[in-house]
Amino acid sequence: MSFWYIALKDVQVMLRDKKALLILIAMPVILTTILGLALGPLFNGPSQGVPHLSIAIVKQPPAAAPPLWDLLTEEQQEQINRAAGNLDLEEIFLQDFLASNELQKILDYRIMAEPDARAMLAQQKIDAIVYLPDNFSMQYVMGKNINLHVVTNTDSAARIVLQGILQSFTDTLSLPRIAMQVIQEEKIAEGIATNPFPDSPTLFTSLVENSHTSVTINTVAEEGKKIISARQYYAAAMAVMFILFAAGFGAAGILQERDSRTFDRLVVAGQKKSAIVAGKFTATMLIALLQMSVMFTFTHLVFGVDWGTDLAGLASVTFSAVFAVAGLGILIACLVKTERGIIVFQSVVIQVMAFLGGSFLPVYVMPEFTSTLAAFTINGQALKAYLSLMEGATLGDITATIVYLIGFGIASLGIGAKFFRVTS
Amino acid sequence: MQTMLTVNKLTKKYGPQTAVDNVSFSVQQGEIWGLLGPNGAGKSTTIAIISTLLRPISGDVLVQGHSVLSAPDRVRKLIGLVPQHIALYPTLSAYENLAFFGRMYGLRGQKLKARVAEVLDITGLTARAKDRVETFSGGMQRRLNIGVGLMNRPALLILDEPTVGIDPQSRRHILETIKHLNASSGMTVLYTSHYMEEVEFLCDRVGIIDHGRLIAQGTKEELKHLVGERETIEIRTSGVSPAAIAHLRQMTGVDEVLCAENTIKVLTGNAGAVLSRVVASLNSFDCKIKSFRIQEPNLESVFLHLTGKGLRDGRMT
Ligand SMILES: Nc1ncnc2c1ncn2[C@@H]1O[C@H](COP(=O)(O)OP(=O)(O)O)[C@@H](O)[C@H]1O
Ligand SMILES: [Mg+2]
Numbered sequence: 001m002s003f004w005y006i007a008l009k010d011v012q013v014m015l016r017d018k019k020a021l022l023i024l025i026a027m028p029v030i031l032t033t034i035l036g037l038a039l040g041p042l043f044n045g046p047s048q049g050v051p052h053l054s055i056a057i058v059k060q061p062p063a064a065a066p067p068l069w070d071l072l073t074e075e076q077q078e079q080i081n082r083a084a085g086n087l088d089l090e091e092i093f094l095q096d097f098l099a100s101n102e103l104q105k106i107l108d109y110r111i112m113a114e115p116d117a118r119a120m121l122a123q124q125k126i127d128a129i130v131y132l133p134d135n136f137s138m139q140y141v142m143g144k145n146i147n148l149h150v151v152t153n154t155d156s157a158a159r160i161v162l163q164g165i166l167q168s169f170t171d172t173l174s175l176p177r178i179a180m181q182v183i184q185e186e187k188i189a190e191g192i193a194t195n196p197f198p199d200s201p202t203l204f205t206s207l208v209e210n211s212h213t214s215v216t217i218n219t220v221a222e223e224g225k226k227i228i229s230a231r232q233y234y235a236a237a238m239a240v241m242f243i244l245f246a247a248g249f250g251a252a253g254i255l256q257e258r259d260s261r262t263f264d265r266l267v268v269a270g271q272k273k274s275a276i277v278a279g280k281f282t283a284t285m286l287i288a289l290l291q292m293s294v295m296f297t298f299t300h301l302v303f304g305v306d307w308g309t310d311l312a313g314l315a316s317v318t319f320s321a322v323f324a325v326a327g328l329g330i331l332i333a334c335l336v337k338t339e340r341g342i343i344v345f346q347s348v349v350i351q352v353m354a355f356l357g358g359s360f361l362p363v364y365v366m367p368e369f370t371s372t373l374a375a376f377t378i379n380g381q382a383l384k385a386y387l388s389l390m391e392g393a394t395l396g397d398i399t400a401t402i403v404y405l406i407g408f409g410i411a412s413l414g415i416g417a418k419f420f421r422v423t424s
Numbered sequence: 425m426q427t428m429l430t431v432n433k434l435t436k437k438y439g440p441q442t443a444v445d446n447v448s449f450s451v452q453q454g455e456i457w458g459l460l461g462p463n464g465a466g467k468s469t470t471i472a473i474i475s476t477l478l479r480p481i482s483g484d485v486l487v488q489g490h491s492v493l494s495a496p497d498r499v500r501k502l503i504g505l506v507p508q509h510i511a512l513y514p515t516l517s518a519y520e521n522l523a524f525f526g527r528m529y530g531l532r533g534q535k536l537k538a539r540v541a542e543v544l545d546i547t548g549l550t551a552r553a554k555d556r557v558e559t560f561s562g563g564m565q566r567r568l569n570i571g572v573g574l575m576n577r578p579a580l581l582i583l584d585e586p587t588v589g590i591d592p593q594s595r596r597h598i599l600e601t602i603k604h605l606n607a608s609s610g611m612t613v614l615y616t617s618h619y620m621e622e623v624e625f626l627c628d629r630v631g632i633i634d635h636g637r638l639i640a641q642g643t644k645e646e647l648k649h650l651v652g653e654r655e656t657i658e659i660r661t662s663g664v665s666p667a668a669i670a671h672l673r674q675m676t677g678v679d680e681v682l683c684a685e686n687t688i689k690v691l692t693g694n695a696g697a698v699l700s701r702v703v704a705s706l707n708s709f710d711c712k713i714k715s716f717r718i719q720e721p722n723l724e725s726v727f728l729h730l731t732g733k734g735l736r737d738g739r740m741t
Binding site for chain 1: 475476477478497500501503504505507509510511512513515516520524525527528529530556572576
């Protein structure tokens with residue numbers, strides 16, 4: 001039973017930690033609220049009355065390396081290049097976003113040279129020019145807010161619609177980044193981390209203001225399935241992204257207790273390594289469960305989010321997701337040696353996992369390569385299962401996901417426990 | 425009298441460095457045994473082995489006859505550890521910390537409550553029991569750190585430098601508490617420190633450790649005998665030059681000279697005979713003497729005699 005008291009003590013410690021409460025509990029709630037507002041248009045609503053738009057895409061000439069590039073270590077540059085290489089934002093923007101079924105109905109685009117575009121705009125043959133930034137992916141990966149420069153000479157409804165469309169795209173990319181930014185800044189304030197991207201702005205309030213643009217695009221659901229709203233999507237997406245932070249929190253707690261020698265005290269009090277590992281594992285499970293409960297309750301009561309009707313399915317996905325997260329926490333604690341390592345996990349690994357797993361952009365607008373990778377992330381798997389339940393699936397339809405998540409939890413707990421060090 | 429603790433030829437290396445080198449001593453039931461040595465001498469490493477947290481390369485430790493190697497669980501039931509670190513949960517209250525560790529010792533319900541109340545009383549923290557540890561002064565945190573080590577009513581209380589970095593009043597309180605625990609309940613105590621005064625005040629018998637080796641042990645009187653009839657002249661000055669110290673060292677009748685922070689200590693066989701020459705020499709080097717006194721041998725002079733350096737900083741100027 002000692003493990004249970006260890007776990008309860010950790011939950012108590014978490015509840016008294018303002019930063020942990022902000023990151024683990026408040027952030028997912030806030031982000032779900034904002035993303036639901038900003039991205040509602042991408043998911044549903046009638047398309048009547050929306051004028052058809054013709055736009056020109058002008059690719060900007062390649063610029064020099066991004067500012068501050070030289071300040072990064074070679075390893076960081078390498079990381080960014082790799083991340084940017086895996087993510088062709090230009091492709092996503094043009095093929096998956098503008099040319100998506102929904103947008104095709106209201107918009108067509110042509111890629112052209114700037115002078116031609118200018119001429120056509122002057123003759124009102126097109127409605128707007130959108131300048132595509134050079135190094136699009138690179139800038140995103142480096143933490144820049146995406147700025148799409150738009151030139152237009154009409155001030156009709158068309159312009160507002162276009163702005164709304166572009167806004168949804170950039171918001172989708174930048175909002176989850178803000179979450180990371182807030183977390184980073186917390187750590188920077190503590191003096192542990194140095195901000196690798198000092199000029200990336202955090203325009204939290206301005207984005208909230210900008211997020212009221214309304215664009216209406218039709219989403220057609222496949223036969224027999226319920227349509228998932230933006231609110232539903234992001235409720236699940238944020239929930240599964242933010243339980244990953246519980247793993248980081250759990251791992252940080254392990255490093256701390258090893259460092260401050262409270263683990264030594266547990267050993268002298270007769271506790272075995274197994275009880276300590278079990279306690280820490282249970283603690284992370286309880287914290288992630290608490291996060292999920294807050295998200296269920298908040299999104300359901302405030303926004304009426306429908307998480308599906310199969311309670312057994314919901315309970316099973318939730319249990320297996322927090323089980324996997326708790327295993328991840330133990331695994332990280334044995335892979336990472338310092339608090340700095342935890343920060344890298346929270347600001348890089350979680351970001352990549354969240355991106356791949358569809359917490360930033362719906363997986364179906366991503367290139368195939370990333371949606372394949374999504375299958376390997378625990379958040380991606382859990383999100384997929386939650387979305388299925390929302391569409392009306394039941395426990396029987398998602399057993400594969402549950403098996404994967406439990407398997408992941410067992411494997412990472414096994415490896416983590418084997419290399420777990422109690423004394424420093 | 426029964427033997428509480430036997431440390432037998434203990435050796436521990438970190439890589440090529442020998443942190444504990446063939447250390448042997450024993451502690452009788454009911455006594456306060458002091459392990460005195462400067463920073464890095466190997467005190468904490470010795471404590472970690474005795475507390476079953478670290479395995480030695482060779483040697484063994486017996487607590488009431490139970491070996492830390494073959495019966496660590498038996499040993500754990502007998503000892504209470506107060507680590508050098510403040511090993512507490514800062515956002516939990518004093519009460520919650522004690523209750524948590526009490527549960528780890530298997531205490532539940534009324535027994536747990538009663539023991540927490542007792543320990544709060546012993547450590548003088550009853551009035552602040554509900555406050556978070558992070559709001560405590562350094563001295564109060566140290567007291568609670570000791571309190572946790574008392575939760576299981578250990579037969580042997582092991583304290584590793586429990587007064588580091590606190591004010592004199594808190595230190596006094598802690599030393600009195602330890603003495604009281606020993607006197608009232610016969611708790612055996614193993615106490616490490618680099619403060620000679622603490623060990624002098626508390627301990628019946630003392631071991632002196634330096635560079636991992638126990639260079640002397642015995643009662644305080646036995647140790648002071650090692651210094652012989654020699655005395656220490658302690659001189660406080662407004663500032664000392666290395667040249668002045670070098671000159672003092674060459675003086676006949678002067679055995680050792682130690683200098684730290686404007687205080688010079690001269691170990692000599694005959695204080696009366698060398699005092700005037702020491703004063704004259706310092707004057708000639710323009711060192712202003714603020715005060716001086718002649719001390720009987722103490723543990724500091726024992727350490728100086730054995731190692732040629734001071735306890736506090738290990739520095740020879
Ligand atoms: N984990 C460790 N790894 C390497 N060297 C260590 C470690 N712990 C202690 N040491 C070294 O062993 C010696 C004894 O240390 P310690 O037992 O902490 O001394 P004390 O407690 O007397 O200050 C020191 O030289 C210290 O640097
Ligand atoms: Mg030490």
